[in-house]
Amino acid sequence: MGKAEFLEVLRRKLTGLPQAEIEERLAFYNEMIDDRIEDGLTEAEAVAEVGPVEDVVNQIMAEIPLTALVRERVRPKRSLRVWEIVLLVLGSPIWLSLLIAAFAVGLSLYIVLWSVVVSLWAVAVSLAAGVFACLFEVFVYQKAGNLGGAVFAGGAALACAGLAILMFFVCLAATKGVARLTKKMILGIKSWFVGKEAA
Amino acid sequence: MDVQLKRGLLDVCVLAAIKNEDSYGYRIIKDMKPYLEMSESTLYTILKRLELAGMLTVRTAEHGGRLRKYYHITPLGLARIEEFREEWKQIESIFRFITRED
Numbered sequence: 001m002g003k004a005e006f007l008e009v010l011r012r013k014l015t016g017l018p019q020a021e022i023e024e025r026l027a028f029y030n031e032m033i034d035d036r037i038e039d040g041l042t043e044a045e046a047v048a049e050v051g052p053v054e055d056v057v058n059q060i061m062a063e064i065p066l067t068a069l070v071r072e073r074v075r076p077k078r079s080l081r082v083w084e085i086v087l088l089v090l091g092s093p094i095w096l097s098l099l100i101a102a103f104a105v106g107l108s109l110y111i112v113l114w115s116v117v118v119s120l121w122a123v124a125v126s127l128a129a130g131v132f133a134c135l136f137e138v139f140v141y142q143k144a145g146n147l148g149g150a151v152f153a154g155g156a157a158l159a160c161a162g163l164a165i166l167m168f169f170v171c172l173a174a175t176k177g178v179a180r181l182t183k184k185m186i187l188g189i190k191s192w193f194v195g196k197e198a199a
Numbered sequence: 200m201d202v203q204l205k206r207g208l209l210d211v212c213v214l215a216a217i218k219n220e221d222s223y224g225y226r227i228i229k230d231m232k233p234y235l236e237m238s239e240s241t242l243y244t245i246l247k248r249l250e251l252a253g254m255l256t257v258r259t260a261e262h263g264g265r266l267r268k269y270y271h272i273t274p275l276g277l278a279r280i281e282e283f284r285e286e287w288k289q290i291e292s293i294f295r296f297i298t299r300e301d
Contacts, residue, residue, distance in 0.1 A: 025243065027266075028224065028239070028243050028268075029239060031223075031224055031225075031265075031266075031267060031268065032224050032225050032239050034265060035223070035224065035225030035226070035267075036225060038263065039225070039229075050239055051238060051239065055238075056239070056240055059238070059240035059241070060240060063240075063244055
């Protein structure tokens with residue numbers, strides 16, 4: 001791939017970012033490629049060393065904050081005409097409430113996801129507490145001379161302990177899973193803003 | 200190398216690359232290559248972060264008919280390198296603790 005082509009593809013895939021940022025990054029990569037060519041590489045080799053465009057775009061997307069993308073999307077690209085402003089203001093009860101509602105629904109779904117994780121942890125903690133409760137029962141039964149009861153309670157304590165340990169690993173996996181899902185969701189939302197031409 | 204460990208080292212490494220004389224993007228990557236692999240995007244982010252923190256300054260100069268950005272370390276940047284040197288002594292003692300044979 002030639003340098004011009006690489007930069008063109010990169011520019012296209014970065015639409016949605018603030019213009020100044022795009023220019024700065026393109027200038028940076030342009031310089032890096034030129035430096036490699038000066039060092040003796042061919043244009044194709046230089047571009048190849050800098051990396052596949054997809055990787056570059058993904059790295060940039062991962063680090064640019066979502067708020068910057070939203071701000072850029074919302075920023076008026078040209079001055080609004082009077083009737084557009086009037087329409088925006090008059091219609092705000094509708095579009096603003098819809099926007100807030102959509103955001104609220106999204107947020108509540110996300111919170112529900114985490115509450116499932118929290119409930120799992122609650123189960124793990126209760127099982128752990130159960131171990132102590134059963135051990136206490138062993139003590140009580142033993143004191144009352146009820147050996148059978150003591151053995152039963154001891155077995156229950158062991159069962160609780162085993163289940164608690166199992167639950168612990170389940171909870172860890174669930175927590176990590178939701179954390180990873182969150183990352184993916186944010187990346188997905190970001191890519192919705194980026195790379196759209198003539199948006 | 201472990202990602203977390205690497206992340207902490209990259210910033211200081213870039214500062215070290217421009218410590219004795221101003222340098223430019225590709226040369227910084229080349230200078231660091233025997234020690235750490237760094238991609239363009241990573242370097243871009245680090246340079247931006249260091250500039251924002253006041254640890255380096257940027258100037259554009261003409262070179263071979265095109266423009267090139269040169270990075271210059273500031274006293275703040277030099278202080279960071281010194282800080283790293285101190286931190287390293289602590290890391291060394293932790294290393295000795297981790298790898299002790301007993």
